[in-house]
Amino acid sequence: MASRALVIGVGTYDHDSGIEGYPTIEASARAYGAALARDPRWGAAARSRVLEPDETRTSDGVMRALQEAAAAGEGPEDTLLVVYVGHGAYWQDVPGGQVHFAVGSSRSNEPWTWLSAWYVYRAIRKSKAGLKVLITDCCYSNMLPHLGADSALPGALGTRSEGTCVLTAVSGSVHNASADACQNLQPPLDTCTPFSGHLLNVLEQGMPDHAGDLTLGALRAGVDEGMQACGVHHPPRMLLNDASEAAPLFTNHAKGRRPRARALDTVEDWVRELLLNGERSLPALMRRPDLAGRVVVRLRTGDEQHRDLARRVDQRAGELLTNPADFVRYWGEIEPALLGGG
Ligand SMILES: [Zn+2]
Known part of the structure; x- marks a missing residue:
């Protein structure tokens, strides 16, 4: 197995950058790191890591780490998971219109200081890992190019048979992902951003009525149900590049604890x-x-x-x-x- 998980959390920016920092972003990144460390599917620290501030400071630092993680993938058994928590921006006056991710040295309204989503896609696409997942918790993640058959930019992460998925904090025409912590979550997840807090809550609690591990579909449904139950959040979105709802990504810590009492009937x-x-x-x-x-x-x-x-x-x-x-x-x-x- 040569699976890799990379967590990129960028919550601190230069004082004169014009970009607001949020402690919830770094708290979320640390919580992803903790969740991955306690998950037997990810286990040893060598297979998952949270980037250090000196790495997230520049696009080069992020991309070097990403290329290294992507290169580790050897075949269908492997997973490449990339998590980005931070600021997203979208400029229409660069070719094609693009989502850009902030790095520590980014400056407001200076697109060249941000990391283009296309460089991230390009590095992920090159990985030989069978399952490639990008989780994005940032504004304008709804604008990450559509993947799949109806896409204006087909195969952004790979071809349809390559098992790729993008899970985003916002959907439809909603551009802004909240970075204010959700008070309905238990500590320490009440210090995270709402989307990551709810996603991490699904990882921590597991899904007792789900018999298997947390598949992409189960994870998405769990986050969606949790955020809807809170009643204050925008719905997250999952863009699938193939029929991989059934692909397992995380251990379900409550696997089958509440077995389904009856057959599927309605x-x-x-x-x-x-x-x-x-x-x-x-x-x-x-x-x-x-x-x-x-x-x-x-x-x-x-x-x-x-x-x-x-x-x-x-x-x-x-x-x-x-x-x-x-x-x-x-x-x-x-x-x-x-x-x-x-
Ligand atoms: Zn909530």
Whole structure:
């Protein structure tokens, strides 16, 4: 195994930089480091590390560390995880419009002093690791280029089969990620930024009703549910470059502690199952074609990730529903919703 995790937290800037520093950023970076250290999946400190201030001071320092971590990946078994917590900016008057990440020596309104997301993507893309994940907790992370089929910039992290994922603190047209700590979290996570605090809370608490380790889908669902329960945050977003909701990333410390009492029976059950585990259990869902149709209808009314799942389920339905009568039952649920504009 040659998995690597790199945590980049930039919370301190020069006094005359025009950029506001936040202690929550560095607290978040330290908490990621602690969470990775106690996770048997990541374990030994050599495999995960939090960059030191002298490294996060310049783009060169960050990129050297990133290149080294990316080069460690040897094959499909390996994971490259990169976490960035700090300030993000977006300039439309540079080619293509780009998200830039702040480093310690960045200055407000001087794009050349920031680290372009494209250099980060480029280094990640070169890694041979089977799973490559970028977690970004910063403003304008919603503007990180779309990945996947509908992308204006396809394959930003790799091709569709390369197992890449970007998880961002903000979504849709919301540009600003809050850096003010969430008081509803337990110490020390109440000193972190809200997105990282909630994500780290999922790592610490685990998901008792989830039987396996924390997959990308489970992590995203856990963060989303936690932030929604708080009622004060913008929803996070996950951009998937392939169908890797089922890819495990962290240990679930509460694995199966609250076993599911009943079979998946309702539209809600199945929407959550698909969000957590992707298409893995689709054959079971397709044994109930009418329920499958209602699940697709529901997914279509959700956010970007729900709609993407709806498309993927719909694609697979054609192969899995080999009996025409079953397909008619499936389609019978979807067609009225389409006609009704739903
Ligand atoms: Zn909260």
